[in-house]
Amino acid sequence: MIKTPIYFDNNATTPVNENVLQAMLPYFSHNFGNASSNTHAFGWVAMEAVKEARNQVATFIGASPDEITFTSGATEAINMALCGAFDVYAAKGNHIITVQTEHKAVLDTLSYLEKKGAVVTRLPVSRDGLIDLEMLEKSINPKTILIAVMYANNETGVLQPISDIGKMAHQREVLFLCDATQAAGKVLFNVDDINADLLCLSAHKYYGPKGAGALYIRRKNPKVKITPYIYGGGHENGLRSGTLNVPAIVGFGKSSELAGNNWWDYAFHTSNLRTRLEQNLLELGDVFCNGTSKNRLPNTSNLTIKGVKSGQLISALPFIAFSTGSACSSANPEPSHVLLAMGLSKEEANCSVRFSLGINNTAEEINFALDKIKEAVGRLRK
Numbered sequence: 001m002i003k004t005p006i007y008f009d010n011n012a013t014t015p016v017n018e019n020v021l022q023a024m025l026p027y028f029s030h031n032f033g034n035a036s037s038n039t040h041a042f043g044w045v046a047m048e049a050v051k052e053a054r055n056q057v058a059t060f061i062g063a064s065p066d067e068i069t070f071t072s073g074a075t076e077a078i079n080m081a082l083c084g085a086f087d088v089y090a091a092k093g094n095h096i097i098t099v100q101t102e103h104k105a106v107l108d109t110l111s112y113l114e115k116k117g118a119v120v121t122r123l124p125v126s127r128d129g130l131i132d133l134e135m136l137e138k139s140i141n142p143k144t145i146l147i148a149v150m151y152a153n154n155e156t157g158v159l160q161p162i163s164d165i166g167k168m169a170h171q172r173e174v175l176f177l178c179d180a181t182q183a184a185g186k187v188l189f190n191v192d193d194i195n196a197d198l199l200c201l202s203a204h205k206y207y208g209p210k211g212a213g214a215l216y217i218r219r220k221n222p223k224v225k226i227t228p229y230i231y232g233g234g235h236e237n238g239l240r241s242g243t244l245n246v247p248a249i250v251g252f253g254k255s256s257e258l259a260g261n262n263w264w265d266y267a268f269h270t271s272n273l274r275t276r277l278e279q280n281l282l283e284l285g286d287v288f289c290n291g292t293s294k295n296r297l298p299n300t301s302n303l304t305i306k307g308v309k310s311g312q313l314i315s316a317l318p319f320i321a322f323s324t325g326s327a328c329s330s331a332n333p334e335p336s337h338v339l340l341a342m343g344l345s346k347e348e349a350n351c352s353v354r355f356s357l358g359i360n361n362t363a364e365e366i367n368f369a370l371d372k373i374k375e376a377v378g379r380l381r382k
C-alpha cells in the first residue's frame with residue numbers, strides 16, 4: 001500500500017533525517033546552554049557542539065572552519081553577502097553581474113541595492129537554461145565588483161558552468177558569489193575547485209532542519225571582506241550577532257556530514273526514479289522537459305504539459321505533493337520568471353510543473369503517481 005500524500009517537492013524542503021534529529025535533541029533539553037557563555041560547563045558544551053558543526057560544514061565544502069558564518073538559511077546568507085560586499089567594495093566599483101534565472105533572494109536583494117547606487121546586469125539564458133560565458137566575459141568592466149550565479153537552479157535543476165565562471169571572475173579580480181543551496185547534497189563540489197569567494201548553503205534542502213544555513217567567506221587568495229549584517233554582541237566574527245540556534249546548527253552539521261558521505265547514493269537513487277517518471281510523462285506526447293539534459297540535478301524534472309494548466313493539474317492530484325516551480329513565489333500566480341527567461345511563452349510557463357525527488361521516494365510511489373498523473377492529464381486535456 002502506498003502512503004499518501006506522496007512527497008515530490010524536495011527542492012522546496014526535505015524531511016529531517018532521523019540521525020540528524022537524534023543529534024539535535026539533546027541540545028533542546030539537558031545541553032541547553034548558550035554557546036557564548038564561557039564561564040561554565042553549560043556554555044562549553046554548546047560551544048563544543050557549535051565548533052564540531054562548523055567543522056562538519058567546512059569539511060563538506062572544502063573550506064576551513066573560520067570561513068563559515070552561521071545564518072538562518074540561504075536567503076539570509078545571500079542578503080548578507082550581497083549587501084556586505086557592496087558596502088566594502090563600493091569604493092572599487094558599483095557594478096554587479098547576475099543571471100535572470102537566479103533565486104528571488106538574489107534578484108530582490110540586487111533590486112534593493114540598485115536603489116543604493118548599484119548597477120546590475122542580469123544576463124539572459126539560452127532555451128536550455130545556460131548562460132553564455134562569452135557574454136559574461138564581455139559584461140565585466142572595470143567597475144564590476146561581483147558576479148552572482150547559482151550552481152543549480154531550484155526550478156529546473158540546470159547546473160551552470162560555475163568552475164568556468166569562478167575562474168573568469170578570479171582572473172578579472174571580481175568576487176564570485178555562488179548560491180549552492182540546491183547543489184549541496186546532490187552534486188559534489190568544493191569551494192576551491194569552483195573558485196567561490198562567497199557561497200551559501202541551507203540545511204533544510206538536504207535533510208537538515210529549517211532555519212539553519214551558512215555563508216562561506218573566503219579568507220585567503222583573496223581575503224574577502226564584508227560588513228556586519230546584524231549588530232549586537234559580536235557573534236560569528238562580528239558579522240551576525242545574536243545567540244546561536246545551537247540545536248539547528250548541530251543538525252546542520254550532521255546533515256552536512258551525511259550529505260558529504262552519501263551524496264552519491266542520493267543522486268543515484270533519485271536519478272533512477274526521475275528517469276522513470278520523466279520518460280513516462282514525455283511519452284504522453286505534447287510534453288517537454290525544461291532545462292539542459294546534459295547538466296542537470298539528478299532529482300529534478302520540470303515539465304511543460306501542453307494544454308494542462310499547472311494549477312488545474314495540482315488541484316486534480318491532492319494526494320501528490322508537487323509544485324509549479326519555486327515554493328518561494330507560489331503565493332503569487334505569475335508565471336515562473338525562470339521559464340520565461342528560458343524563452344517559454346506565458347502559456348507554456350503556466351502549463352509547467354516541477355517534480356523534485358528525494359531519498360525517501362520509492363519506485364512504487366513513482367508508478368502510483370504515473371497512473372494518476374496520466375489519467376488526470378487525459379481528463380484535463382479533453
Ligand SMILES: *Cc1c(COP(=O)(O)O)cnc(C)c1O
Nearest residue numbers: 073074075103105154181182202
Ligand atoms: C531554497 C533556496 C534558497 C533560500 O533558502 P532558505 O534557506 O530557505 O532561505 C535560495 N536559493 C536557492 C537556489 C534555493 O533553492
